[in-house]
């Protein structure tokens with residue numbers, strides 16, 4: 641199952657206070673519901689269709705608590721949705737018009753049945769209810785990527801009013817969201833790992849918040865280990881390159897029979913370098929008598945390279961060398 645599914649599953653089992661139930665239901669139904677007229681009469685039917693069993697379960701439960709009239713649930717196989725099951729939850733809206741009006745699902749005027757009503761601001765006055773609204777919105781139209789990949793949480797709705805309400809609530813909690821509009825759909829999305837983590841907590845998905853954080857910690861650790869390894873590999877390559885250059889310079893003196901002309905201190909380090917090509921400058925210094933520091937060894941080997949370069953220049957055999965360390 642996807643991470644999104646796990647989060648919805650956990651959210652669908654959250655306990656909620658009666659004030660919060662209305663806020664959550666309003667968000668859920670407005671994000672995922674449709675209002676239909678059936679039978680050619682003005683019989684209004686409220687339907688919520690979803691392919692997510694946890695969302696269906698939550699809508700059913702909340703509607704049962706909120707309404708006296710019976711709630712029907714039907715399950716259809718849907719070939720267009722890769723044979724997933726489609727859950728259709730319906731209630732006869734005529735019997736509970738006043739509550740649907742209160743939720744902002746039906747407009748408050750009697751005569752017109754179907755124009756969209758706005759979100760009732762009284763439902764989301766309290767902080768707990770704002771959190772419940774986020775939960776309902778996520779169950780209705782939200783998704784979240786597996787944290788192993790890039791961080792991404794999104795809500796997609798056709799309802800502009802709901803999109804704006806959602807942005808305001810995310811902003812109320814000090815989090816940052818972006819919006820993009822495409823073909824009458826509004827997508828509100830978050831990319832920041834900290835912000836996504838906070839929303840999971842606000843909605844009440846505490847177990848999945850912990851899973852999210854576990855993956856984040858591992859990912860951060862792996863990234864920093866990779867950085868260190870890359871850096872050390874780069875430095876090791878430079879050390880090896882430098883050793884190859886130093887040995888080439890020393891061999892130049894030997895091949896041209898001018899090794900004896902080098903000062904004794906330089907001859908001493910040169911012999912050690914030839915004998916131990918893999919040792920670091922520090923290790924070479926420790927083999928000297930008396931012991932020499934890393935910078936002293938570096939200075940002497942550099943001197944040998946410079947002198948070899950001078951001889952080569954004199955004979956027209958110059959090659960360019962550079963030594964630079966990163967990280």
Ligand SMILES: [Zn+2]
Pocket residue numbers: 657658659660661766767768769770772
């Ligand atoms: Zn509340």
